Amino acid sequence: MSKIFKYLKPYWLFALLCPLSMILEVSMDLIQPQLMSNIVDNGILGSGALDENLQYVLRTGILMLGFSLLGCAGGIASAAFGTTVAQKFGNDMRKDTFDKVMHLSFQQTDKFTTGSLVTRLTNDITAIQQFVAMSLRMFVRTGMQFLGGIACLLTLNVNFGLVLIISLPVQLTVVALIMKRAAPLFGVVQNKLDKVNSIVQENVTGARVVKAFTREEYEIDRFGNANSELMETNMKVQKLLAILNPILMVVMNASVMAIILIGGLQVEAKAMEVGSVMAAVTYITQILMSVMMVGMMFQQVSRAMASAKRVKEVLDTEPVIFDGNSGAKITEGKVEFKNVSFAYPNTSGKPVLKNINLTAQPGQMLAILGSTGCGKTSLVNLIPRFYDCTDGEVLIDGVNVKDYKLDDLRSNIGVVLQKSELFSGTVAENIRWGDDNASDDEVKLAAQTAQAEEFIQGFTDGYDTMISEKGASLSGGQKQRMSIARAILKKPKILIFDDSTSALDLSTEAKLHAALRERLTDVTVIMIAQRIASVMRADKIAVIDKSTICAFGTHAELMQTSKVYRDIYYSQMKEEGGASVG
Ligand code: UTP
Ligand code: MG
Numbered sequence: 394m395s396k397i398f399k400y401l402k403p404y405w406l407f408a409l410l411c412p413l414s415m416i417l418e419v420s421m422d423l424i425q426p427q428l429m430s431n432i433v434d435n436g437i438l439g440s441g442a443l444d445e446n447l448q449y450v451l452r453t454g455i456l457m458l459g460f461s462l463l464g465c466a467g468g469i470a471s472a473a474f475g476t477t478v479a480q481k482f483g484n485d486m487r488k489d490t491f492d493k494v495m496h497l498s499f500q501q502t503d504k505f506t507t508g509s510l511v512t513r514l515t516n517d518i519t520a521i522q523q524f525v526a527m528s529l530r531m532f533v534r535t536g537m538q539f540l541g542g543i544a545c546l547l548t549l550n551v552n553f554g555l556v557l558i559i560s561l562p563v564q565l566t567v568v569a570l571i572m573k574r575a576a577p578l579f580g581v582v583q584n585k586l587d588k589v590n591s592i593v594q595e596n597v598t599g600a601r602v603v604k605a606f607t608r609e610e611y612e613i614d615r616f617g618n619a620n621s622e623l624m625e626t627n628m629k630v631q632k633l634l635a636i637l638n639p640i641l642m643v644v645m646n647a648s649v650m651a652i653i654l655i656g657g658l659q660v661e662a663k664a665m666e667v668g669s670v671m672a673a674v675t676y677i678t679q680i681l682m683s684v685m686m687v688g689m690m691f692q693q694v695s696r697a698m699a700s701a702k703r704v705k706e707v708l709d710t711e712p713v714i715f716d717g718n719s720g721a722k723i724t725e726g727k728v729e730f731k732n733v734s735f736a737y738p739n740t741s742g743k744p745v746l747k748n749i750n751l752t753a754q755p756g757q758m759l760a761i762l763g764s765t766g767c768g769k770t771s772l773v774n775l776i777p778r779f780y781d782c783t784d785g786e787v788l789i790d791g792v793n794v795k796d797y798k799l800d801d802l803r804s805n806i807g808v809v810l811q812k813s814e815l816f817s818g819t820v821a822e823n824i825r826w827g828d829d830n831a832s833d834d835e836v837k838l839a840a841q842t843a844q845a846e847e848f849i850q851g852f853t854d855g856y857d858t859m860i861s862e863k864g865a866s867l868s869g870g871q872k873q874r875m876s877i878a879r880a881i882l883k884k885p886k887i888l889i890f891d892d893s894t895s896a897l898d899l900s901t902e903a904k905l906h907a908a909l910r911e912r913l914t915d916v917t918v919i920m921i922a923q924r925i926a927s928v929m930r931a932d933k934i935a936v937i938d939k940s941t942i943c944a945f946g947t948h949a950e951l952m953q954t955s956k957v958y959r960d961i962y963y964s965q966m967k968e969e970g971g972a973s974v975g
């Protein structure tokens with residue numbers, strides 16, 4: 394709730410004008426029955442001359458029209474103010490939540506799941522927005538209609554109070570009972586919606602894999618199940634709500650009958666006039682209608698509360714990885730791991746890396762070799778702080794990575810991820826992700842170094858060729874080289890290749906290495922690879938086995954000292970007929 398108010402604050406003026414204009418509308422609504430009753434009692438049934446009575450009816454009629462126009466103006470103004478506030482409110486909240494999501498650490502986004510974050514950013518915020526728009530107008534409207542109606546009704550005749558004493562408690566009890574059962578279901582509906590969104594997301598992004606494994610039927614079933622669960626929960630809520638209004642209508646009609654009965658007796662006894670009974674019927678309808686509105690509002694409130702809780706969870710999540718405050722800047726790019734251990738938060742503390750000690754020198758290429766799943770990606774992820782190590786220190790130029798500002802740290806590190814991610818846009822635009830302001834020549838040079846120039850020139854539009862979403866229009870090796878060009882253009886002090894040349898043939902890979910050596914003379918290059926052929930020319934090679942570094946040295950040294958390295962070497966030699974590693 395306090396979060397909602399925080400977001401309303403900048404628009405307080407409109408948020409105030411909205412209910413105020415609503416007061417105008419409702420006041421006019423409350424006056425109408427009284428005027429109508431005057432027309433009947435003083436005009437139609439009046440004791441004066443016919444002409445005089447007609448004049449009275451006409452005058453009051455015009456007055457009613459005027460009031461109703463005024464009420465209408467109030468209604469329009471109120472809707473306009475309310476909608477403006479709600480839209481701006483939603484816009485601000487969505488922006489802040491998105492901002493938060495962008496700054497969350499991987500482990501935190503993993504915990505929320507992508508599907509749920511999408512629901513929270515769209516559906517949940519819309520629910521809160523609708524609640525704000527409604528409450529600004531309806532709270533005032535319902536309250537005034539209720540209290541004003543009661544006052545007007547009792548002014549007409551206190552005996553009508555009898556009807557209220559019976560009908561109001563009945564209605565309120567019905568509303569309370571039903572809402573008590575429906576409210577908890579709203580949160581459940583949102584959670585089911587998360588699941589549906591997650592499945593859609595996975596399948597849209599993974600459409601190719603789904604097709605390749607002909608898993609369509611399976612996925613359609615999975616979606617069907619999640620979708621039915623969502624529908625069933627929604628049905629439960631709707632069933633409860635469906636019985637609400639008919640019950641309230643019965644109570645309302647019974648009350649109207651009671652008013653007519655009491656009113657009739659009063660007219661008989663000459664204590665009241667016919668017009669006043671008519672007005673009383675309108676008032677009781679307004680009063681009980683407002684109770685029905687309270688029921689509807691409860692619905693919206695419970696829905697909005699469930700959504701607000703979910704959005705608040707995101708807004709209140711403090712990123713676990715945040716700026717350091719030493720003010721240090723990266724100058725050389727020397728990377729050191731000191732007694733580093735690391736475990737993923739979701740694996741109940743089982744370490745992926747244990748006691749790593751390793752140094753990568755500026756201007757040198759450090760290769761990291763190891764079997765699949767041994768922790769290579771996890772190791773390099775600690776350098777740009779995609780995750781923080783659980784023990785020990787990762788240092789750059791002697792300063793703990795946690796002490797750098799994240800921007801300073803990450804802008805000096807070029808990472809080519811294991812899975813190349815490109816974006817829809819032209820080739821040049823994609824490479825410019827590394828540096829917005831790079832000149833065409835710089836883009837070209839980066840592409841040349843990355844061995845991408847040749848295939849880019851082969852495209853009919855060259856650097857202006859459009860790449861489709863996620864780079865689907867490129868081959869695996871082309872995507873890798875585009876990602877490499879993008880990282881090089883950034884001119885980082887530290888360049889990390891996570892198995893980024895796996896899709897290149899050995900001669901292209903050799904050309905790439907030669908170009909890197911020639912052009913990036915003072916950059917620290919860390920290169921992860923599975924193939925010994927890819928790493929044997931590196932200045933130093935670290936071999937990871939059983940979560941730790943089991944050997945370190947040059948190719949020649951390792952061939953002498955490390956059995957693990959020799960085993961990998963000979964097994965790969967056999968596989969590739971010895972040609973590639975010789
Ligand atoms: P890595 O992803 O570091 O392995 O995962 P790797 O050496 O780079 O493997 P390849 O060569 O790319 O295939 C190391 C371990 O950490 C776990 C994985 O299950 C793996 O056993 N892991 C990885 C997690 O628990 N959570 C993650 O988010 C990622
Ligand atoms: Mg990996």
